[in-house]
Amino acid sequence: xxxxxxxxxxxxxxxxxxxxxxxxxxxxxxxxxxxxxxxxxxxxxxxxxxxxxxxxxxxxxxxxxxxxxxxxxxxxxxxxxxxxxxxxxxxxxxxxxxxxxxxxxxxxxxxxxxxxxxxxxxxxxxxxxxxxxxxxxxxxxxxxxxxxxxxxxxxxxxxxxxxxxxxxxxxxxxxxxxxxxxxxxxxxxxxxxxxxxxxxxxxxxxxxxxxxxxxxxxxxxxxxxxxxxxxxxxxxxxxxxxxxxxxxxxxxxxxxxxxxxxxxxxxxxxxxxxxxxxxxxxxxxxxxxxxxxxxxxxxxxxxxxxxxxxxxxxxxxxxxxxxxxxxxxxxxxxxxxxxxxxxxxxxxxxxxxxxxxxxxxxxxxxxxxxxxxxxxxxxxxxxxxxxxxxxxxxxx
Ligand code: NI
Numbered sequence: 281x282x283x284x285x286x287x288x289x290x291x292x293x294x295x296x297x298x299x300x301x302x303x304x305x306x307x308x309x310x311x312x313x314x315x316x317x318x319x320x321x322x323x324x325x326x327x328x329x330x331x332x333x334x335x336x337x338x339x340x341x342x343x344x345x346x347x348x349x350x351x352x353x354x355x356x357x358x359x360x361x362x363x364x365x366x367x368x369x370x371x372x373x374x375x376x377x378x379x380x381x382x383x384x385x386x387x388x389x390x391x392x393x394x395x396x397x398x399x400x401x402x403x404x405x406x407x408x409x410x411x412x413x414x415x416x417x418x419x420x421x422x423x424x425x426x427x428x429x430x431x432x433x434x435x436x437x438x439x440x441x442x443x444x445x446x447x448x449x450x451x452x453x454x455x456x457x458x459x460x461x462x463x464x465x466x467x468x469x470x471x472x473x474x475x476x477x478x479x480x481x482x483x484x485x486x487x488x489x490x491x492x493x494x495x496x497x498x499x500x501x502x503x504x505x506x507x508x509x510x511x512x513x514x515x516x517x518x519x520x521x522x523x524x525x526x527x528x529x530x531x532x533x534x535x536x537x538x539x540x541x542x543x544x545x546x547x548x549x550x551x552x553x554x555x556x557x558x559x560x561x562x563x564x565x566x567x568x569x570x571x572x573x574x575x576x577x578x579x580x581x582x583x584x585x586x587x588x589x590x591x592x593x594x595x596x597x598x599x600x601x602x603x604x605x606x607x608x609x610x611x612x613x614x615x616x617x618x619x620x621x622x623x624x625x626x627x628x629x630x631x632x633x634x635x636x637x638x639x640x641x642x643x644x645x646x647x648x649x650x651x652x653x654x655x656x657x658x659x660x661x662x663x664x665x666x667x668x669x670x671x672x673x674x675x676x
Contacts, residue, residue, distance in 0.1 A: 282404060282407050282408060282667075282670055283600065283601060283667065285404055285407065286400055286404070286601070286663050286666050286667050286670075287601070287663055289399070289400045289403060289404070289663075289666075290396065290400065290659045290660075290662050290663035290666075291659060293396050293399050293400065293662065294658060294659050296396075296399075297392050297393070297395060297396040297399075297658050297662060298392075298655050298658055300324070300391075300392040300395050300396075301388055301389060301391075301392035301655065301658060302374035303320065304317065304320070304361075304383065304388035304391055304392060305372075305374050305375075305376065305383050305388045306374050306375070306376060306377045307320075307376075307377060307378060308363030308364075308376050308378050308381040308382055308383045308388070309362065309363055309378065309381060310362060310363060310364075310365060310381055310421075310422075311362040311363075311418065311419040311420070311421045311422035311426075312337070312338065312339065312362070312418055312419040312422065312426070313339070313362075314339040314361050314362055314418050314419075315338075315339055317339065317361050317362075317391070318334060318338075318339040318340070318341060318361070318416070318418075321341055321361070321391070321395070321416050322334050322341060324395055324398075325341070325343050325398070328398065328399065328402060329402075330343050330344070330345060330398055330402055330414075331343065331344050332344070332414075336418075336430050336433060336435065337418055337419065337426055337429040337430055337433060338418070339361070339418040339419075340361075340415070340416060340417050340418045340426055340430050341414075341415075341416040342413060342414070342415055342416070342435070342438075342439055343398060343413070343414040343416075344411060344412075344413055344414075344439070345398065345401045345402055345405060345411070345412045345414070346405065346411050347401075347405045347406070347407075347408040347409050347410050347411065347412075347670075347673070348405075348406065348408070348409045349409040349410065350410065350411045351411075352409045352410040352411075352673070353409075353410040353411070353442055353673050354410060354411040354412070354413060354439070354440060354441045354442060355410065355411075355412055355413070355441060355442065355443055355444070355445070355668075355669045355672050355673055356412075356413040356414075356415055356439070356441040356443070356444040356445070356622075356626075357394060357397060357412060357413070357414050357415065357444070357445050357446070357665050357668075357669055358394075358415040358417055358427075358444060358445070358446040358619065358622065359387070359390035359391045359393065359394035359414075359415070359416055359417065359446070359447075360387045360390055360391075360417050360418075360419075360420035360426070360446075360618075361387055361390075361391050361416050361417065361418055362387055362418055362419050362420055362421050362422075362426070363376075363378075363381045363382055363383045363384070363385075363387060363388070363421075364381070364382055364383075364384045364385055364421055364647060365380055365381060366380075366381075366382040366384045366647070366648075366649050367379070367380055367382065367649060368382040368384070368649055369649035369650055370649070370650055370651070370652050372652060382649065382651075384646060384647050384648060384649065384651045385420075385421065385449070385646045385647060385651075386448065386449030386635065386646060386651070386653060387420065389449050389633070389635065389653055389657070389658065389661065390446075390447060390448065390449070390661075391416065392658060392661075392662075393447065393633070393658060393661030393662045393665055394414055394416065394662075394665060395662075396658065396661070396662025396665075396666075397414070397662045397665040397666045397669070398414055399662075400662060400663070400666040401666050401669065401670070404666075404670070407670075408670040408673055408674065409673060409674065410673035410674075412669045412670075412673070413439050413441055415430070415435070415444075417430060420617070420618050423578070423580060423581075425581060425618030425621065426618065427618040427619060427620075427621040427622055428618065428621045431621055431622070431625060436625060436626070441626060442626065442627070443587070443590050443626060443627045443628065443629070443672055444622045444623075444626055444627075444628045444629075445594065445628070445629050445630075445631070445665065445668050445669070445672075446619045446622070446628070446629075446630045446631075447630075447631055447632065447633045447661060447664070447665065448617065448630065448631075448632055448633065449632075449633055449635040449646065449653060449657070450632035450633060450634055450635060450636070451635050451636040451642065451643060451644060451645055451646065451651065451653070452636060452645075453608065453632060453633075453634030453635070453636060454634045454636055454637060454638070454654075455634050455635055455636065455637050455642075455653070455654035455656045455657035455660065456602070456606055456634060456656065456657070456660055457602075457606045457607070457608055457634035457660075458598055458602065458606065458607055458608070458631055458632060458633055458634060458660065458664055459607075459608045459609065459610040459631060459632040459634070460586075460591055460594060460595050460598065460607065460608075460609065460610060460629070460631045460632075461586060461591070461609060461610040461611070461612070461631075462586050462587075462588045462591035462592060462595075463585060463586060463588055463591075464515075464546040464547065464583060464584075464585055464612060465583075465584045465585065465586050465610065465612060465613065465630065466546075466583060466584035466612075466613050466614075466615060466616060466617050466620070466630070467518070467544035467545060467546055467583055467584075467612075467613070467614045467615065467616055468543075468544065468545045468546070468548070468551050468579075468580065468581065468582050468583040468616065468620075469542060469543075469544055469580035469581055469615070469616035470542070470543045470544075470545075470551070470555070470577055470578065470579050470580050471540070471541075471542060471543075471577070471578040471580065472519075472521075472539075472540065472541040472542065472543055472558065472575070472576075472577055473538075473539075473540055473575075473576040473577075473578070474496075474499065474538070474539040474540075474541070474562055474573060474574070474575055474576075475536060475537070475538050475539075475573065475574045475576075476492040476495050476496045476499065476536065476537045476538075476539070476562075476566055476571055476572070476573045477492060477535060477536050477571060477572045477573075477574075478490030478491055478492035478495060478533075478535060478536075478570070478571040478572070479535065480528070480532070480533050480534050480535035481532075481533050482531060482532070482533070483528070483529075483530065483531040483532055483533055484531060486533060489533045490569070490570045490571050491533050491571075492526060492533075492534060492535065492536060492537040492571055493526050493528065493533065493534065493537055494569070495537075495565070495566050495569045495571040495573070496524060496526065496537040496539060498565055498569065499539070499561070499562055499565055499566070499573065500521050500524070500539070502561055502565055503519055503521065503541075503558065503561065503562075504519065506519060506554060506557050506558060506561065507519050510553075510554070510557050511545075511550060511553075511554060512547075512550055515545070515546055515547050515550050516544075516546060516612060516614070517543075517544065517545050517546075517550065517554065518542070518543070518544040518545075518614050519541065519542070519543050519544075519554075519558075520541050520542055521539055521540070521541035522540060522541055522542065523538070523539060523540035523541070524537065524538075524539045525537065525538050525539075526538075543555075543558070543577075544614040544615075544616075545583065546583045546585075546612065547583065548582065548583065551582075551583070555577050558575060558577070559575045559577075562575045563575065580616055581616040581617060581618045581620050581621070582620040582621065582624060583620060584616075584617050584619055584620045584623060584630050585620070585623055586623065586628065586629050586630060586631075587623065587627035587628055587629060589627070590627040590628070590629050590672070591629045591631075593671075593672065593675055594629045594631065594668055594672075595607060597667055597668055597671040597672070598631075598664060598667075598668070600667075600671075601663060601664060601667045602660065602663075602664070606660075610631075610632060617630065629668075633657055633660060633661045633664070634657060634660070635653035635654060635657040636653075636654065637654035637656075640654060642654050
């Protein structure tokens, strides 16, 4: 049976894939600069005789593994390959050798697991039908994101697929487990830049000025009513102002206050409405107080909306492979992920790979300089990616 074969191979390839992960971890590269990483992946694919194309958005790669009857159906598997501008503090033997860069979001793990899946799928290709595309995607951590750019470069015109899977490490979940959520899962993340301008003056004579500090204070408070009164109460919305700067003094009313914040939404319509409400509120409120507010919104990634039927099937396959107790439901998560762009063009399922281990003290969160994984998770990661691909290929 293919399931046993995959579990067996994941065990057999574990040491090799762990070495890949450690190499990638030691040599992290920042978004859109993953040149050595791309070369490393290319060398692996070449060695294994797996056909691939490189140079997608400069550092992205697409590999192809054909089973029997390759035209039957195509499933895509995606790993992001970039690191973060963080100085690693794990003290691990395989810690980053690139000063100021660290795989603190586990993209080394995603990449290594996809290399492992490549080994497994290549070995078993006589035992399944269809084609698997392996997408090694650059620049997940930086706007506009490698996913949208690969799609814009014609990724799916050249490599059409019927569905796509992607996984992400989750230190809050124990190694050996995976988590799924169908429908709305992760948030659209938009950046807010507000500039309130008024007429500066002496703090003792505010009637001769238009105080942008007071206007800004009103705006910060009033913005929360968009979350609590305007947004659909059934759809979580988050709005946080994280930066406010007005360079006056005890007795000086400044001319300008600058604010920055973030907006997180799970629904595209809700997102568009919130943008308009923020603009209307800021300019209207400022105007009513004799000031002016300029609102700039930089759109980040769209919400990750997992395809319901595909995700239902993935949960069934995951239970079959790992056992019911190792497949858990996920809560919605107000962070962003550019896998969302794949979900916009085809059925997609983005799920979580447990990488934590409380007993071993492996609990640091992603984006922390102390982040690390229980490497046992690599077995689960390469097995689940392989099994989801072959199971979905044989699904009706
Ligand atoms: Ni990440």
